[in-house]
Amino acid sequence: MSSIIEIDHLSKRYDSGTAALNDVTLNIDEGEILALLGPNGAGKTTLISIICGLVSPTGGTVRVGGHDIRKNWRAARKLIGLVPQEIALEPFEKVIDCVRFTRGLYGEGPDEAYIERLLRSLALWEKRDAKTRELSGGMKRRVLIAKALSHRPKVLFLDEPTAGVDVTLRREMWQVVRELRAEGVTIILTTHYLEEAEDMADRVGVINRGELLLVKPKAELMGEFGRKHLTIELYDPLPALPADLAARGLTLSSDGLQLGYEYDTHADRTGIARLLGDLTQHGIAVRDVATKQSNLEEIFMSLVEDKPKEAVA
Ligand SMILES: Nc1ncnc2c1ncn2[C@@H]1O[C@H](COP(=O)(O)OP(=O)(O)OP(=O)(O)O)[C@@H](O)[C@H]1O
Numbered sequence: 001m002s003s004i005i006e007i008d009h010l011s012k013r014y015d016s017g018t019a020a021l022n023d024v025t026l027n028i029d030e031g032e033i034l035a036l037l038g039p040n041g042a043g044k045t046t047l048i049s050i051i052c053g054l055v056s057p058t059g060g061t062v063r064v065g066g067h068d069i070r071k072n073w074r075a076a077r078k079l080i081g082l083v084p085q086e087i088a089l090e091p092f093e094k095v096i097d098c099v100r101f102t103r104g105l106y107g108e109g110p111d112e113a114y115i116e117r118l119l120r121s122l123a124l125w126e127k128r129d130a131k132t133r134e135l136s137g138g139m140k141r142r143v144l145i146a147k148a149l150s151h152r153p154k155v156l157f158l159d160e161p162t163a164g165v166d167v168t169l170r171r172e173m174w175q176v177v178r179e180l181r182a183e184g185v186t187i188i189l190t191t192h193y194l195e196e197a198e199d200m201a202d203r204v205g206v207i208n209r210g211e212l213l214l215v216k217p218k219a220e221l222m223g224e225f226g227r228k229h230l231t232i233e234l235y236d237p238l239p240a241l242p243a244d245l246a247a248r249g250l251t252l253s254s255d256g257l258q259l260g261y262e263y264d265t266h267a268d269r270t271g272i273a274r275l276l277g278d279l280t281q282h283g284i285a286v287r288d289v290a291t292k293q294s295n296l297e298e299i300f301m302s303l304v305e306d307k308p309k310e311a312v313a
Pocket residue numbers: 014015016018019020038039040041042043044045046047
């Protein structure tokens with residue numbers, strides 16, 4: 001698969017002295033959904049803003065569709081649509097007019113058939129003549145997406161697209177994103193909802209303090225960093241954990257009715273079979289066994305765990 005965005009040794013130090021990005025190198029494949037995760041202030045918006053030409057880097061290069069964003073910014077910008085974090089719409093403008101206007105800003109001529117298709121796909125066609133201030137929050141977000149797609153970009157950046165959006169609307173937005181991807185649009189999204197990244201992303205990048213800690217296919221990330229927790233329910237309470245079982249890493253609940261065991265997802269399954277065999281040898285009767293795999297949120301927390309937890313919410 002070819003890269004549509006090539007980020008090479010990118011750095012940004014703001015005039016204030018803040019080093020927001022430090023030597024970030026990343027290729028983004030055409031047609032993928034990449035989720036960028038990181039605590040507040042990690043540098044996600046700075047990265048997106050540089051690619052979109054809104055902030056200039058202090059080091060490194062970015063190419064979009066082969067065009068250097070500084071030397072050939074016009075060609076690079078045409079390929080990009082950005083849905084910003086903040087909702088900023090002209091309150092008295094009609095929905096359809098603000099989408100037409102944005103398209104014009106990119107130097108594209110009118111294409112009413114495309115705008116109709118776009119508004120219909122975002123369930124905004126019925127509201128095309130409404131003033132933007134008459135729309136709900138979720139509709140306003142969809143207008144932002146329509147604006148960002150008005151010039152048919154190949155890459156769409158969504159900076160926290162569902163912040164403050166209720167669960168139903170959030171799922172609706174995810175559906176829109178999936179449909180865009182099916183049309184071949186490359187999507188880069190930042191989100192604080194780990195469930196969103198877990199559900200939608202093909203690859204996940206984790207940024208912390210301006211450094212790209214890793215970028216991996218989601219399945220690989222879950223497999224590599226994910227841990228499984230095995231819970232063994234017992235028929236009769238166990239007064240104390242036999243020393244050999246404790247040495248193997250088993251834990252006993254305070255009521256003596258549950259054994260817990262953590263292992264990584266690559267662990268040899270025969271290890272668990274042996275463990276259960278050992279329980280039988282000790283005469284411990286097992287009522288039930290359940291496993292739980294760690295989710296992206298737990299993996300993310302373990303990667304940035306030197307950060308205070310509230311910084312991630
Ligand atoms: N215009 C600016 N001038 C000076 N410093 C800035 C500016 N914009 C961002 N920063 C700083 O750069 C760092 C990275 O900020 P950035 O907005 O890129 O983070 P983020 O990962 O998008 O955070 P959030 O999840 O809170 O949106 C922060 O320390 C921030 O204070």
